[in-house]
Amino acid sequence: MTDLVLKGKAIKLGDNISTDDIIPGRFAHLRSNLPELARHVLEDAVPGFASKVKSGDFLVAGKNFGLGSSREHAPVVIKMSGVGAILAKSAARIFFRNAINQGLPVLLCDTDKIGDGDELEINLTSGTIANFSSGLTLSCSKMPPIMSAILKEGGLIPYIQKHKDFKL
Amino acid sequence: MGKTLAEKILSLKSHGEAEAGDVVIADVDLAFVQDTTGPLTIKQFKESGFKALAKPQQAIIFLDHAAPSPAQQLSNDHILLRRFTEETGCRIYEVGEGICHQLVAEKFANPGDIIVGADSHTVTGGALGAFATGMGSSDVAVALALGKTWFRVPQSFLIELNGVFPRGIYAKDLILYLIGQIGAAGANYKALEFGGEALAQMTMSQRLTIANMAVEAGAKVGLFPADKITQDFLVERGRGDDYKPLYPDAEANYEQVIPVNLNQLEPMLSLPHAVDNVRPVTQVKGVKIQQAFIGTCTNGRLEDLAVAAEILKGKSRHPGTRLLIAPASRQVLIRAIEKGYIRSLIEAGAAILPPGCAACLGLHQGVLGNDEVCLSTANRNFKGRMGNPEAMVYLASPATAAASAIRGEITDPREFT
Numbered sequence: 001m002t003d004l005v006l007k008g009k010a011i012k013l014g015d016n017i018s019t020d021d022i023i024p025g026r027f028a029h030l031r032s033n034l035p036e037l038a039r040h041v042l043e044d045a046v047p048g049f050a051s052k053v054k055s056g057d058f059l060v061a062g063k064n065f066g067l068g069s070s071r072e073h074a075p076v077v078i079k080m081s082g083v084g085a086i087l088a089k090s091a092a093r094i095f096f097r098n099a100i101n102q103g104l105p106v107l108l109c110d111t112d113k114i115g116d117g118d119e120l121e122i123n124l125t126s127g128t129i130a131n132f133s134s135g136l137t138l139s140c141s142k143m144p145p146i147m148s149a150i151l152k153e154g155g156l157i158p159y160i161q162k163h164k165d166f167k168l
Numbered sequence: 169m170g171k172t173l174a175e176k177i178l179s180l181k182s183h184g185e186a187e188a189g190d191v192v193i194a195d196v197d198l199a200f201v202q203d204t205t206g207p208l209t210i211k212q213f214k215e216s217g218f219k220a221l222a223k224p225q226q227a228i229i230f231l232d233h234a235a236p237s238p239a240q241q242l243s244n245d246h247i248l249l250r251r252f253t254e255e256t257g258c259r260i261y262e263v264g265e266g267i268c269h270q271l272v273a274e275k276f277a278n279p280g281d282i283i284v285g286a287d288s289h290t291v292t293g294g295a296l297g298a299f300a301t302g303m304g305s306s307d308v309a310v311a312l313a314l315g316k317t318w319f320r321v322p323q324s325f326l327i328e329l330n331g332v333f334p335r336g337i338y339a340k341d342l343i344l345y346l347i348g349q350i351g352a353a354g355a356n357y358k359a360l361e362f363g364g365e366a367l368a369q370m371t372m373s374q375r376l377t378i379a380n381m382a383v384e385a386g387a388k389v390g391l392f393p394a395d396k397i398t399q400d401f402l403v404e405r406g407r408g409d410d411y412k413p414l415y416p417d418a419e420a421n422y423e424q425v426i427p428v429n430l431n432q433l434e435p436m437l438s439l440p441h442a443v444d445n446v447r448p449v450t451q452v453k454g455v456k457i458q459q460a461f462i463g464t465c466t467n468g469r470l471e472d473l474a475v476a477a478e479i480l481k482g483k484s485r486h487p488g489t490r491l492l493i494a495p496a497s498r499q500v501l502i503r504a505i506e507k508g509y510i511r512s513l514i515e516a517g518a519a520i521l522p523p524g525c526a527a528c529l530g531l532h533q534g535v536l537g538n539d540e541v542c543l544s545t546a547n548r549n550f551k552g553r554m555g556n557p558e559a560m561v562y563l564a565s566p567a568t569a570a571a572s573a574i575r576g577e578i579t580d581p582r583e584f585t
């Protein structure tokens with residue numbers, strides 16, 4: 001089950017963070033060693049990211065987060081690094097679906113209204129983000145009900161274990 | 169209400185009326201993984217408690233990304249994948265058979281099929297009129313077990329193609345131009361559907377190049393209608409019975425219509441480090457390159473090698489430029505040998521790599537050094553893509569790559585055609 005209220009600090013990223021930024025191809029040999037792979041997450045885009053990120057932090061990105069490959073290792077290692085949710089102006093389709101399938105919330109909103117280090121509280125039920133640092137409340141775009149149901153179960157695998165099939 | 173190609177296929181496969189914006193559960197005709205996404209797929213499959221595949225003959229493992237394997241971890245992944253084949257009876261294509269998307273096009277994709285692959289360039293199958301899309305390992309694991317998945321029915325953009333390609337201009341130039349226009353996120357969640365009079369002249373090889381890169385504009389699928397050219401392609405491969413015509417309805421509803429006149433295109437390039445960072449070759453020529461790479465699921469087909477061989481025949485690569493060539497499949501390599509292309513390419517100084525992804529994703533066979541520049545016929549040039557974040561990757565057609573390999577710098581292929 002995914003927690004419905006999340007609290008954490010924003011780590012700001014730019015536009016167009018690709019899956020090659022999240023997991024560079026040169027680490028492909030580590031793909032079956034996820035803890036080791038997680039040590040290199042976002043290494044080229046944010047030097048020192050893996051040692052900087054704290055459990056519960058939020059990635060707050062610009063446009064088209066996660067463009068590129070279908071490697072589900074990308075949301076897997078982001079989640080393993082401790083990230084609680086991803087906020088972005090927009091997200092690439094395959095990445096978005098993969099993250100939800102891993103029980104990692106992705107919320108689409110106007111991330112210009114969030115600064116690096118801002119303290120945030122995300123409410124997944126109402127789809128709102130309270131920014132304690134600025135006092136603003138942001139609302140996020142809605143995802144299809146089937147995705148919300150998958151996220152609520154903690155990802156696609158727990159969802160299927162429970163329901164045995166897709167339920168619309 | 170008329171239907172787009174996407175709506176037609178999803179209606180058929182969900183046994184209902186699918187309209188853009190709906191969420192449907194649809195039958196999956198083919199599900200596949202490759203060697204970098206397959207191990208996680210198997211893990212998810214097993215964790216879900218699944219034992220058997222819904223359709224073992226319609227489930228495929230391709231060993232193409234690290235082929236032959238450059239590292240023991242990847243060799244062990246290959247062992248895991250081979251073992252899964254033994255356990256479940258799914259098909260496997262071994263090292264040297266070729267790139268998953270090329271083999272799916274040669275042997276499996278049919279008009280009206282739904283294909284899901286744990287690889288983003290699964291969209292390539294759209295060239296044959298299949299609703300083919302990339303997904304992650306969990307989604308493919310569930311599709312393998314249940315034989316179905318859920319989709320949100322996409323809105324479609326109609327790309328209306330008219331005119332003919334001028335000399336020296338190819339399908340790659342068209343799709344790079346389009347991505348430059350639409351932007352890397354411009355078609356997120358959408359279907360790109362190709363139509364217009366130019367299709368009647370457009371070979372399957374060209375369609376595959378175009379469909380392959382639909383995902384670089386963010387699209388879920390890149391769909392072509394199934395027509396005479398599709399039929400001829402299937403008949404040539406002994407699959408004529410799999411052909412059925414497939415066209416969008418005349419009154420289909422498109423979110424956008426984008427007309428393109430092929431007569432007005434020029435050779436195009438994507439500059440580092442974004443696929444939508446597109447410029448005409450004329451504005452970039454003269455940039456020195458240390459490596460030219462012709463291959464991949466975008467441009468490793470027989471027609472591509474023919475274009476390159478014609479330009480390179482009797483000439484030599486520049487001494488400061490390595491020339492790597494990877495045919496997209498064993499079939500492509502055999503035909504290229506028969507036609508004499510491989511000989512011309514080797515005589516011009518090319519290194520021929522085994523059929524597979526080769527240098528495309530930076531894991532073996534052509535990793536770049538610091539500050540090196542590669543002109544590649546692949547579909548992605550993100551930072552670090554060819555194994556080194558300190559290197560630069562430009563994307564272009566096989567003609568531009570061949571011409572540039574001769575000069576050792578980015579060159580307009582029309583100087584050689």
Ligand code: SF4
Pocket residue numbers: 233267268269287289464465466524525528529546547
């Ligand atoms: S050739 Fe490149 S883009 Fe195509 S499947 Fe292989 S790694 Fe991916």
